Amino acid sequence: MTHLLVLVETDQGVTQPATFEALTFARPIAETAGVELHALVCGEIADHGALAEHGVAHVHLAQHEMLHDFGPETWGHTLAELIEIIEPSLVLASGTSKGNEVLATAAARLGVAFVANCLKISDDFLDEAAPDLVRVQWGGSLLEEAKLDAPVKIISVAHHSLDAAPAHSSSTPDVKPFRPTLDERLARTIVVQREIAEAGVTLATAPVVVGGGRAMGSAEAFAPLEELASLLGGRVGCSRAVTNNGWRPHSDQVGQTGTRIAPDLYIASGISGAIQHWVGAMASKNILAVNTDPEANMVLKADYAVIGDLHEVIPAVIDEMKRRRAQ
Amino acid sequence: MKVLVCVKRVPSPGSLINITADGQDVDATHLGFAMSPHEECAVEEAIRLVEQHGGESTVLTVGPPEAEEQLRYSASLGVQRAVLVRTDGRPWDPQRTAQAISTAIETIEAANGPFDLILFGNESADAGGFQVGVRVANSLDRPMVNAIKDIEVDPAASTCTAKREVDGGREVYQLPTPAVLGVKEGLNLPRYPTMKGRLASKKTEVAVLDIQSQPGGQQRLRLAQPPTTTSNTITLGEGPAAAPDVVDLLEQLALL
Numbered sequence: 001m002t003h004l005l006v007l008v009e010t011d012q013g014v015t016q017p018a019t020f021e022a023l024t025f026a027r028p029i030a031e032t033a034g035v036e037l038h039a040l041v042c043g044e045i046a047d048h049g050a051l052a053e054h055g056v057a058h059v060h061l062a063q064h065e066m067l068h069d070f071g072p073e074t075w076g077h078t079l080a081e082l083i084e085i086i087e088p089s090l091v092l093a094s095g096t097s098k099g100n101e102v103l104a105t106a107a108a109r110l111g112v113a114f115v116a117n118c119l120k121i122s123d124d125f126l127d128e129a130a131p132d133l134v135r136v137q138w139g140g141s142l143l144e145e146a147k148l149d150a151p152v153k154i155i156s157v158a159h160h161s162l163d164a165a166p167a168h169s170s171s172t173p174d175v176k177p178f179r180p181t182l183d184e185r186l187a188r189t190i191v192v193q194r195e196i197a198e199a200g201v202t203l204a205t206a207p208v209v210v211g212g213g214r215a216m217g218s219a220e221a222f223a224p225l226e227e228l229a230s231l232l233g234g235r236v237g238c239s240r241a242v243t244n245n246g247w248r249p250h251s252d253q254v255g256q257t258g259t260r261i262a263p264d265l266y267i268a269s270g271i272s273g274a275i276q277h278w279v280g281a282m283a284s285k286n287i288l289a290v291n292t293d294p295e296a297n298m299v300l301k302a303d304y305a306v307i308g309d310l311h312e313v314i315p316a317v318i319d320e321m322k323r324r325r326a327q
Numbered sequence: 328m329k330v331l332v333c334v335k336r337v338p339s340p341g342s343l344i345n346i347t348a349d350g351q352d353v354d355a356t357h358l359g360f361a362m363s364p365h366e367e368c369a370v371e372e373a374i375r376l377v378e379q380h381g382g383e384s385t386v387l388t389v390g391p392p393e394a395e396e397q398l399r400y401s402a403s404l405g406v407q408r409a410v411l412v413r414t415d416g417r418p419w420d421p422q423r424t425a426q427a428i429s430t431a432i433e434t435i436e437a438a439n440g441p442f443d444l445i446l447f448g449n450e451s452a453d454a455g456g457f458q459v460g461v462r463v464a465n466s467l468d469r470p471m472v473n474a475i476k477d478i479e480v481d482p483a484a485s486t487c488t489a490k491r492e493v494d495g496g497r498e499v500y501q502l503p504t505p506a507v508l509g510v511k512e513g514l515n516l517p518r519y520p521t522m523k524g525r526l527a528s529k530k531t532e533v534a535v536l537d538i539q540s541q542p543g544g545q546q547r548l549r550l551a552q553p554p555t556t557t558s559n560t561i562t563l564g565e566g567p568a569a570a571p572d573v574v575d576l577l578e579q580l581a582l583l
Contacts, residue, residue: 011493070498072472095457097474104458108465113422113544116457132548137454142344142353143551144454150544188470193499195490208582232582240364250513256452257364257512265580275340286580288573289560297342301558304576308566316567320574321583
């Protein structure tokens with residue numbers, strides 16, 4: 001094993017927290033193999049000290065006028081070029097939208113495999129014999145054990161599958177600028193503009209999410225859920241059945257194809273808990289299921305449950321909260 | 328304009344996914360099949376773009392003969408042409424799938440001219456390799472951006488504007504066509520087939536292609552269930568009478 005290279009995901013110069021997950025995943029592998037951890041930064045970075053704190057020994061700072069903002073092709077080709085120069089054995093990024101996209105682009109350019117959303121690579125991987133890895137399928141509902149045959153192993157680490165932690169010791173990383181040769185045509189996929197969303201609590205960061213499923217029956221039925229969410233400083237979420245019926249916008253969907261939530265409390269009302277939805281809700285710290293069916297998957301997987309009709313239970317909870325507040 | 332949508336036939340699981348005895352695949356004995364959710368939006372977008380700008384939409388899948396079901400479903404919604412790249416039914420790795428799709432596209436384009444836009448789902452619902460669209464775009468040397476939730480095409484200028492949701496807002500991309508986009512659910516609200524559409528789709532000709540392709544570097548050994556997350560659910564009560572216990576819980580979790 002030669003080097004281990006981690007792609008640093010920055011957004012307008014700011015390192016994204018997911019990168020530290022990839023570094024935390026990479027560090028013990030590098031330590032076991034006795035190799036150093038390299039990192040690629042495309043364009044500007046506000047703070048490369050944080051990379052050192054997470055065990056990076058060498059920072060490759062790609063400098064090019066076409067790296068002024070994110071572009072999947074400019075980043076992917078930059079990564080491919082660095083891989084050809086430093087010949088790492090293993091290349092990693094966090095399996096975010098952009099992490100997977102950039103690794104896929106680099107792998108496509110190099111004509112090698114790329115394995116997305118891994119949880120583990122075996123020790124045999126270091127011997128470059130029978131490399132085995134475990135990755136997630138179905139948004140995390142199923143595991144796949146796989147072999148990876150490639151001159152350079154390119155994998156992403158399933159996002160949120162581990163907690164980022166800094167290294168025990170850190171030193172000043174060696175920062176090496178490098179200038180990739182980027183074809184001018186690749187400017188075609190660089191971000192041209194940004195639309196800024198209204199600030200406020202988002203579904204992904206809300207401390208409380210009040211979710212409704214098929215049993216809601218209509219768009220109007222969400223009014224009590226809105227009220228409860230508002231009383232708790234949270235947001236309303238919903239299942240795919242709800243967005244497919246047009247009762248709520250897709251931006252409210254919790255699930256494999258919607259938003260992954262991680263609130264302190266998720267109140268899942270009238271939600272059966274199909275795989276599609278559970279995958280988006282499973283990171284919640286506490287789940288309270290409100291369902292008429294005591295055998296519903298969501299009830300079985302929840303920490304707490306109320307067996308009953310959400311259309312009666314939720315208004316009763318709101319009344320009780322108001323009653324106590326008035327006291 | 329000409330739009331191609333690539334879809335994948337996947338099982339539709341409920342609350343449990345079973346694995347076959349040999350561990351090689353999902354046991355779909357009692358499951359229905361659908362295309363991946365992101366792709367339903369890709370199909371809808373292709374139909375809308377053709378409704379708006381004129382032209383023709385085509386749906387393509389790599390899969391077993393049964394995947395014709397997803398092609399005909401697309402046709403029932405309004406997609407005009409359907410192409411099946413036939414496999415033996417065993418799952419193909421992402422490199423192999425991409426290679427087959429690229430070759431199929433080259434074959435179709437050689438006869439009918441280039442697609443202005445090729446749409447993929449952001450990732451398949453099952454294997455979730457996050458790369459087939461990227462690889463196809465790379466092999467065809469076309470621009471590609473993933474995770475798109477808004478598309479506008481300007482056929483006169485040969486450009487398309489695509490938006491991607493990120494933390495704190497949206498990034499805007501402007502790609503020259505022909506281009507490739509990976510889309511996410513939420514791009515639109517897909518329509519349901521009409522009776523007339525269903526009947527018409529039975530007559531849609533499905534072009535079948537057999538394409539030589541080589542396995543890539545990722546090889547599935549087996550599927551496995553993740554460690555079970557059993558929860559000893561505490562039942563707070565039944566019906567509206569449980570409200571005080573729920574509010575006690577909110578207090579206990581310091582949420583009030």
